[in-house]
Amino acid sequence: MNEADIKLLETDFILGENLTPYKTQATIVAYTNYPDISFVIKEIDYNRSKIYDRLTEIWNPYIANTYGVKKLNNCFVAITEHIFGMSLTEYIAKNGTMDKETALTFCLMLCDALKSIHNAGIIHKDITPNNILITDTHRLKLIDFGIARVQSCQNDTEILGTRGFVAPEVRSDLPSSYTSDIYSLGCILNYMLTGKEPGEVRFTGDTNIERILNHTICIDPKDRYRNVSTLENALRYTLNIRKSKCVRALSHIPGFRSGTLWKMFVAITGYSYIAFLNVYEYLYESVNIMYFVDIFWVLIPIFITTSEKWIKRIVPHRITANLYSYNLFRFLAVVLSYILGFILALKFIGWKL
Secondary structure (H helix, E strand, C coil), X not given: CCHHHHHHHHCCXXXXXXXXXXXXXXXXXXXXXXXXXXXXXXXXXXXXXXXXXXHCCCCCCCECCEEEEEECCCCEEEEEECCXXXXXXHHHHHHCCCCHHHHHHHHHHHHHHHHHXXXXXXXXXXXXXXXXXXXXXXCEEECCCCCCEECCCCCCCCCCCCCCCCCCCCCCCCCCCHHHHHHHHHHHHHHHHHCCCCCCCCCXXXXXXXXXXXXXXXXXXXXXXXXXXXXXXXXXXXXXXXHCHHHHHHCCCCCCCCCCHHHHHXXXXXXXXXXXXXXXXXXXXXXXXXXXXXXHHHHHHHHHHCCHHHHHHHCCHHXXXXXXXXXXXXXXXXXXXXXXXHHHHHHHHHHHC
């Protein structure tokens, strides 16, 4: 940004301090004739102007608003919201690590922000404590789309981002994806709870939060949550567990630990079926050893459908990599469980008769 560009901006704004004097591209606080209204003017190149053009169409309470993109003589500038608050880095340094409920609540805000930008086809790529602001009203704001890219763009060779918080593929020559932001969000959750990067200190002490971290901070993108909505469900379920003693007790029972609706449905059906068989056994006081053999034919497919680890072991990757075929496989496995269970029930009743 040269003097001619600054003069153009001064026709519309009263320019204040440069927030990034150590960078080649300026980020300037700008004011209007009304003292209570201020903006942040960020110098960007042509490629970034396309990103910020998309951001002008997004309104989300957890993303810094972008009001417009303006072309100057030698560069483009994005006119964005001026947020009053402190960065997550400053917050942790001042207040220490967060309690689990606060950290989960803040991560849900970030999930809401990520869903909006992902729906617009944008990958942030640099979700770090310095790029998350906490306002005076205790609300998070995601800022700085300086290295963001459009998902459909095939040219993704920039090796940028803050080490320790960005996904491994972002720091290499591999293409980034939406799961790159999911990796970063897992690192942020760990940072909120420990004050450290995952490579320095990994959070322990809560099974559900540890499970979330294990499904976000993964080297292989295929091992991460498939989308932000899935991660959001896991965070919301874990937060509800923290608030409810009854739900907290259920979270230790197989089938209820992940908070996934279909898994809980299968678990309830399976437990009810086993309870029915036990009551039937008690009333008729008869035991057949083949019952214990046949019941494994019901338990095996149920176990497989509720275990992603086993699915990845026995099912070809070309099936699990596609969301539709992956869900179809699980649906067929559940149907098979019910068919085998029905056959077992007929045999069991036949033995009694």
